[in-house]
Amino acid sequence: MFSVRDYSTDGFQLAHEWMLRKLNRGMTWAGLMLCGKTSEDACQDFLDGREEDDDWPRLSVAEWQEFVTYYRQLEEESQSCIIPDNATDCNINDMSAPGLVHSAWQLYKKKLLEEKNFSAASVSQIEKSTLDILNRLNRGESPEDKRHVKGMVVGNVQSGKTANMGALLSMAADYNWNMFIILTGTIENLRLQTQQRFLDDLCSGNVSWQSFEHPGSNNTSSMSVLDLKSGSRMRYLVCCLKNSRRLEALKRWLNSDINRKKQLRILIIDDEADQASINTKDITEDEKTRINEYLTDIVNDSGQGEFGAMNYVGYTATPYGNFLNDASPESLYPRDFISVLEPSDLYFGPQQIFGSSYNEDMNGLPIICPISGEYRRKKDDATNYDLDVLMDICSSDSAATVEPPPSLKNAIAWFCIAVAIRRGRKNKQACTMLVHHSMVTEHHGKIGLSIVNWLKNVSMDDFIVLCKNVYAEETARFNKEVLKSTLPLYGKKSGIDIDRDIEDYPVFDELVRHIKDLKSTIGHIYLHDANELSYHEGIHICIDNCKYEKVVQNKEFDSYVRLMYPGKEQEGVPYAPAFLVIGGNTLSRGLTLEGLVCTYFSRDCSQADSLMQMGRWFGYRRGYELLPRIWMTDGALKKFQFLSDLDHDLRLNLYRYSTQMTPMDCGPCILNTSGVAMLRLTAKNKSQSAIKAEMSFAGARLQTIYFENDVETLRKNLYVADKFIQSLGSPDDDMMKVHPDKLVWTDIPFDNIWEEFLSQSDYRLSQLPDLGVIKQWIDNLSRNTTLDNWSVVLSGKKNPGNQWNGVGKITRTRKISGTLTPDSKSICIGVLSDPSDWAADIPNVDNLKKEYYSSVESKRDAKEADKEDMKAAVRAMAGKGNVPLLVIYCIDKTSGSGKDYKGQEDGKSYRSPLNAVEDIVGIYIRMPGQMINKDYFTYVTIDLGD
CATH class of the missing domain: 3.40.50.300 (P-loop containing nucleotide triphosphate hydrolases)
Structure with a gap:
């Protein structure tokens, strides 16, 4: 898209409606380029008249044609994936969008x-x-x-x-x-x-x-009252x-x-077709749940x-x-x-928030904050984690006396900051914070008591200091520049320009009076006479679960405890009302939390579909893109990162x-x-x-881009790799002349590689759960056909002063996004392999590439030739068509030292020094053959019968 104008304004919407009416009545896109006129002058006269009479924006003919082209491209790009009914498409109708006004x-x-x-x-x-x-x-x-x-x-x-x-x-x-x-x-x-x-x-x-x-x-x-005759309205x-x-x-x-x-x-x-409709009885015994039975009876027309x-x-x-x-x-x-x-393109979904291993440019937004602890901790670990405090609250008979853990205090502070920003912008829409810790209804009330007691007893000065510290940390971590680098295409199709249309953070001092208003009143929604709800300027504490009483009686007035946003009758609320909602399963499906800016998710869940549905933070955040924050445990984060790939993979599978x-x-x-x-x-x-x-690894390109900054693991990998390289003997002298920064060994059996190197190391390969599945595939493959022995390469760079096993160590820096901070235990480097490593074991690669391209019929064909096709062809020409390739790298632990940790912007992501506790060994594996499936996991599918 090349538009620089905002097409979401009322004037452009009017112009777009006119365009759609003309299209529905048969005007072509070519005709629209001149508004149905015969010349540019007549078109300009028409546009001038629309500006004066119908409130269209002022447009030149060129700007109008850009506008038409924009929507024509949208029309061509907007499409869903349909798995066809059958190969001949005999059951596909040809209905078009109804055009009558x-x-x-x-x-x-x-x-x-x-x-x-x-x-x-x-x-x-x-x-x-x-x-x-x-x-x-x-x-x-x-x-x-x-x-x-x-x-x-x-x-x-x-x-x-x-x-x-x-x-x-x-x-x-x-x-x-x-x-x-x-x-x-x-x-x-x-x-x-x-x-x-x-x-x-x-x-x-x-x-x-x-x-x-x-x-x-x-x-x-009765059915007899229905008007079902032909032509009925x-x-x-x-x-x-x-x-x-x-x-x-x-x-x-x-x-x-x-x-x-x-x-x-x-x-x-x-x-929500995966809820209740599915038969959960034993299908092998031809049993059905009653809901599924009645529903299938209706759909299958059993009467x-x-x-x-x-x-x-x-x-x-x-x-x-x-x-x-x-x-x-x-x-x-x-x-x-x-x-x-x-x-x-305005949606914040799993890939935008948690990143994707399928797309190196989709690294996740740095809006995830940590909750310390884990549900299945070691018995001898006496550390007082955030989760321990939450468990103490839930088990206490006097929960009000137990203060919330530090992470929850920080989350509440950020919630108040976000509401203050919304109020400072004169926004009156509701703002919500969600606390989702447990499905046990009793726990919800206890967590609420702990939060209320702390908010009422912490001094105003101390609370303002907490908010100021949280504000400084969060605005430095995620701001407009970071949004542009991590989601550069956000809103492009919808006419949104990040620099122009997204408001940056105000100075903190402008927020203080709003934060004080919020802390001054802590309580439920008020319920006055005649069951009339009223809202205050403070924080409404809502306990939302299926068993909680909606109304609590007080001396002065009753309180409405469940979540209830202002309706049309309360539209006169002069400020953005704030709702801190604590709940469980009632908040995990079918409910939209208005203006959700803060989520504290400490819930333990082991089921993918349920966990994904609990992600109420997914959605549209137009107008407050910089405000959402999510607190969660490291265990939950890893599960959601997997769910991000699961979700993306399923859609790729359906498209395929x-x-x-x-x-x-x-x-x-x-x-x-x-x-x-x-x-x-x-x-x-x-x-x-x-x-x-x-599953298949034919044509696989696998590399390590994620590492745990753990000295024991990194040292073990270094030791095993060093021992394995020494066991290979002398490298190929001829290849050293061609690639002085690489050592190459050829004709290495996979059993040696597995027993002496891969099985003894800890590596996390991209899009791969564990190294064992590669061995399983190769073992299964050998029953019908065998791969040739492998080439092993130690790849480095020309650096005589900083070497490992005879080659220079390479340098890589950290990607900074999501929970990947300059000092986090998890390190992501984005890309490990060097572009030339695919041919590291081929001495005359340049001549073979020329020979390959000379066989392409035209220069245009050569330009558009797929690089992977070229690489596969060249390896085959060199006699390496059936030879797998293992490349080993040693990454200097001091990579990037001396640079500003906030990183130099590279247009796509922020980076910082590697800051590793030890040098890192990484590997790249290239499998021969055609890439049948680029997703190298175990899959499950449904048994379709015979």
């Missing part, structure tokens, strides 16, 4: 832009992905088409899946589906919130919406709890009139007669259970399609097969590794059909 879709689209402040880029993306899903559904137009379509939409946690659902409902309503059933989870309050949200969002224009409450119960209207909405009694009643209602049933064109949307059309679409951000549970014909397995929703096969031809493969020993993908009773999938 009063269509349900156009009215909903207008609401997204004007009322919900979605960017035009986001709405364009929603439209495209929704059309892809819509065109996979069964419309019931052909009597011969009796398919019961079952699909899955994979979104992201807190990424706006509901907006896509609303778009799908609206478009489907325009195309004459008439019965819409939304399955909304297991909590009635959340069902009511979801129902009200859809009733508020769905627009009546050319259609008219009617909602049914608990259909099939005694008080529900009526569209019916049912929000149903995932409850066996509710689903049984719904099934009974839908089957109560055979003639009406034939007219029902049904779309079922299962929100008398047939529905006019039946479509089931599950939505979830964590589909592991859905993909691994059961793929039998009657199950809810997404046999027909899987769609992947891409969030907008997007044009080749159906979910029934090849089940989605889900990464599963021993790297996080205590983390399961999903509950065992949700993954009953999981089987191991094959």
Whole structure:
């Protein structure tokens, strides 16, 4: 994108709406370049008139054409991944976005832009992905088409899946589906919130919406009252709890009139489809949970007669259970399609926050702060960690007397700072801090007592000093410059410029009066006469769990303890209200925490899908991008870093097969590794059909970029590497003449490498849980074919004064992001291998490269030739086509010394000196062959049967 203007303003939105209307009426993109006129002069006259009469921005013809080009590129880039129904695509419809001004879709689209402040880029993306899903559904137009379509939409946690659902409902309503059933989870309050949200969002224009409450119960209207005739404007909405009694009643209602049933064109949307809908009974014994039984009965049309059309679409951000549970014909397995929703470029998701081993430029944001301690600590460790203090609070009979641990105090201080910044900017939206330590409801109240007692007793002066120290540390660690370096593409497609559109931190003195206001009043939400809620300037302490009383009676007035944000009736609140929320499972699904700026996550969890859903800090933080902070344990951080790769890997897997096969031809493969020993993908009773999938290291490029700054481990690796190199004997003299900074040994058996080097070392290879899986693959491979013996290279640089085993030590510096600080125990160097090392064992590599490129048909082909293809071809020409390569490096522990630790900006990341306790040995492995799979983990997939 080359735009430098902000296209999110009201004037540009008006211009974009005009553009969409013209496109819907048949104008081409070429025609739009001149606003439908025949010359640039006529186009300029038109633009001038729009500025004067319709509040468009002032635009030249060139600026207008840049604007049109911007949205044309968005249209081309905005697409979702669809796994096709079959190779011939015979069941794909050809519906386009409804274009009538009063269509349900156009009215909903207008609401997204004007009322919900979605960017035009986001709405364009929603439209495209929704059309892809819509065109996979069964419309019931052909009597011969009796398919019961079952699909899955994979979104992201807190990424706006509901907006896509609303778009799908609206478009489907325009195309004459008439019965819409939304399955909304297991909590009635959340069902009511979801129902009200859809009733508020769905627009009546050319259609008219009617909602049914608990259909099939005694008080529900009979099926006979429905207007289902052809051409009817009526569209019916049912929000149903995932409850066996509710689903049984719904099934009974839908089957109560055979003639009406034939007219029902049904779309079922299962929100959080991995919750409650999955069968957790023993599928080998043909058992089902009651919820799953009633739901599959409805979807499979088990009653008398047939529905006019039946479509089931599950939505979830964590589909592991859905993909691994059961793929039998009657199950809810997404046999027909899987769609992947891409969030907008304003979304803060797992890769943005925790980094990705797939993308060296995605290192994670430095917004993670440590909580010391671990749940499974050694018995003889007497250190008083943060987690120990929290456990003392939860077990104490007088929790109010136990002060919060230092990390929680720092988190509360940052929360007050963030609220003060929002108030200083005259922002009136709610701000929230989440404390999530335990699922035990009793613990929530005790932690709340500890926090309240400390806040009330710490002196104002001491609290201001704490806030000032936290402010200095956090603003130095993460600021606008760091945001630009770690997320350089943030908001680019949405017209956001980080320098122009993101406010930097104010000076601390400007925040003091707001911080004092916050500390002055510590309590619950006030509840006055007539159950009227009122909010104060201080911190509202909210205890939110399913068992806690909502109202606590006091002498002067009652208090509302559960979380309740100001509604429309409280819109006059003159400041951003602050909510410190302590809770458990009620906060882990289906709830959006408004203005979440601070999260204290000390919860222990060993299940991947549950842990990901607890990440309520994922989402959109437009307007306060610099304020969010997360406190968590090192154990939780490692799990979330793995989850980041798990999430990214699953999406890559779905894209990989997007044009080749159906979910029934090849089940989605889900990464599963021993790297996080205590983390399961999903509950065992949700993954009953999981089987191991094959892995391949053909074409693998593996290197060590992460190291633990532990003197014992680093010294052991140095000792083992030194001993192994000495055992290899004299290096190749001829190769030393070609590469004076490298020592090369050829024809080394892998057994020697494994027994004398790899098995005795501790290395963390990129995208690999442990070295043992390489040996397993090579052993399995040797049953059918064998690799040649290996080449081993000790690679260095020309440095006669600082050598190890005859070559100069190399230098690398630390990457600084997330919890990777200049003095952290974990070191990330980003890249280890040298670009020339792939040919370290080839003496005449330059001549072979020339020979390869001379065989390419044209200069253009030579320029565009894939470098990996060239390397593989050259190695084959040199007789090394089947030779694996192991390269060893010794990194100088003093690398980067003398440089400013905050690092020199390299445009992508910040770096600091290596600051290692010992020299570091790193390795690079290059496997021969075609890269069949670039993700070198063990996978699991679903058993699809015969």
